[in-house]
Amino acid sequence: xxxxxxxxxxxxxxxxxxSIVADVANSSADVRKFIADGFSALMQHxxxxxxxxxxxxxxxxxxxxxxxxxxxxxxISGLK
Numbered sequence: 001x002x003x004x005x006x007x008x009x010x011x012x013x014x015x016x017x018x019s020i021v022a023d024v025a026n027s028s029a030d031v032r033k034f035i036a037d038g039f040s041a042l043m044q045h046x047x048x049x050x051x052x053x054x055x056x057x058x059x060x061x062x063x064x065x066x067x068x069x070x071x072x073x074x075x076i077s078g079l080k
Contacts, residue, residue, distance in 0.1 A: 011069060014072050014073065021075045021076055021079075024036070032080070033080050036077050036080040037080065039073050039076045039077045043077060049070075052069060052070060
């Protein structure tokens with residue numbers, strides 16, 4: 001999971017887009033479900049927490065950012 005460019009891109013966009021939860025919530029039902037299912041699957045991966053921290057570790061205030069991004073993942077996962 002650490003070496004995945006996909007997870008790196010997803011984390012970067014999720015971290016950088018303040019309105020991402022609203023953006024997903026306002027998308028069509030099929031798109032919303034697809035994204036929510038994908039985020040749920042990522043969160044269930046045993047290395048998700050470490051990978052999230054690893055991708056954000058270079059960012060100032062990484063510990064706080066990890067919690068913020070993790071909450072966005074939880075929120076998006078609940079949009080099914």
